[in-house]
Amino acid sequence: MNDVLAVVGGVYRETCEFPIWDSVFGSAGRAAALLAHHHPLTLHSVTSPGFSERLAYLLRGTTHRATLKFTPAEQGVTFEYLHALGSPTYYPDPAPQRPRLTVEADNILKFGALEFDTVTRCRRLVYDPQNSHPEPHDAGGASADQVVYVLNHIQARSMTGQENLQDAAVTILENPAIRxxxxxxxxxxxxLFEQGQPAVQIGSYPTDGVFKxxxxxxxxxxxALFWMINDLSLPQAARFASAATAQYVETRDVRITLEQLTARLSAVEPFYIPEEDIPSLGRVYVAAPFFNLSQRWLVEEIVTFFEKERIPYFSPFHDVGRGSQKSLGEQDLEALNNCRTVFGWVDDMDPGTLLELGYARRLGLNTYTYAYxxxxxxRMMFDALNCRNYGDLAAALYNAVWNR
Structure with a gap:
């Protein structure tokens, strides 16, 4: 064991078309780039020589030394996103025989990896499995004195079979090593669910830009930095982590300083809604054309976001469908009367969408538009209607929820 922080996980190339992005990070690479500005670390991964060289170049300017211990792969894995909220595709497929890395350190941040497994032994472990069916943190002879799992709500439900998130947390915490x-x-x-403690609410910090x-x-x-290295309490570390996430999604920069986080924590009101209270926020009306393939595709991407976040919505295509123009119009306007927020896509300047937005403003509804x-x-017309317009889909969707 040693006191240097170890980071274990995938190093991948990531590309995105909207917005443009092309970099070698992956979960472990991005974490190492952030952490090396605050503490020495060792990064363990499996990747190609070309990807390891690109990441090493990115890490040259960090404040502390990042030691790279890579097992070479014939070809690195690339994740391709069409847009930042979309589901990526990746290539090549992992080799049928998965390498297994063994890592020992006092403190380890472990990410699940696509193409290899790890056995970790440490005093403190932060485990982010990155998928909905992960192996346990102690699989294969791994061990840790204290473990914190970091999951999203989809992973928590899938891992435990529990719909209620508190029940899911109770199931996970049945393992006494999981703190x-x-x-x-x-x-x-x-x-945040901690052994023997009441649940703690950790708010998100709204931002104008959202790079997911x-x-x-x-x-x-x-x-991991604020709990394992700076020795803050779990709630304090989680709040700093939420502020760091906001700093990153707004700037796309992992060079995050304590001063930036302190300023954000003091200046921005955190946004938190208990899951059971989400329906009380009212429905979001999706104002967008759906008459050709590209229009339908984007409408599906929009409603997929609302469904994943469990946000109630009304979509004219999904909730009314096709029919006579008069009948459709009446049903859509009636639905607008029963919504609190309108999200519009206006690139095609569809007359029906513009009518819906104007009617919504007449009703005094909050309106948010995506226009790439x-x-x-x-745009002057939308400004005159007091619609908040965004040129990025993720930013538009997130702010439609945060600001209503």
């Missing part, structure tokens, strides 16, 4: 579990709920914040790729990696890395390719002249 706590953090269950992240996206836009609504997170819940790697946001969970940053949360886990920052939490709209002229400044047309």
């Amino acid at each position: 706590a579990v953090i269950i992240k709920r996206g836009v609504f914040g997170a819940d 790729i790697g946001s969970g990696d940053v949360f886990s890395a920052a939490f 390719d709209v002229s400044q002249t047309h």
Whole structure:
């Protein structure tokens, strides 16, 4: 054992079209890049020589030394995103025989990896499994005196078979080595469940920009820093981790300082809604055309976000469908009367969408629009309607929830 922090997990190339992004990070690489500005570390992974060289170049300017211990792979894995909220595809497929790394240190941040397994032995472990069916943290002879799991709500439900998140946490905490579990709920914040303690609410910190790729990696890395290295309490470490995530999604920069986090914690009101209270926020009306393939595709991406976050919504296509224009219009306007927020996609300047937005403003509803390719002249109209317009889909969707 030694007192240097160890980070274990995947190092991958990530590409995205909207917004443009092309970098070699992956969960472990991104965490190492953040942590090396605050503490020495050793990074353990399996990747190609080309990817390891690119990551080493990115780590050259860090404040502390990051020692890279890579097992070479013939080809590195690339994750491709069409947009930052979408589900990625990856290539190549992992080799049928998975390498197994053994890592020992006082403190370990462990991410689940696509193409290899790890056995970790440590005093403190932060475990972010990265998938919904992970192996236990102590599989294969691994051990830790204290463990904190960092999961999203989908993973927590899938791992335990429990729909209620508190019940899911109780199931996970049946293992006495697991000191706590953090269950992240996206836009609504997170819940911290610690052995023998009441649950703690961890708010998210709203931002104008929202770059989602790697946001969970940053949360886990920052939490590991403030709990394992800076020795803060679990609730304090989780709040700093949430602030670090906000700093990252707004700037896409892992060079995050304590001063930035302190300023954000003091200046920004955290946003937290208990899961059982989400329906009381009212429905979001999805105003968008759905008459061709590209329009339908984007509408599906929008409603997928609301469904994953368990946000009630009304979509004219899904809730009314096709029919006579008069009948559809009447049903859509009636639905607007029963919604609190409108989310509109206006790139195509569809007349029906514009009518819905105007009607919503007449009703005094909060309106948020996504417009990637709209002229400044047309944007003036949305400004006049007091619609909040965003050129990025993730930012538009998140702010439609945060600001209502």
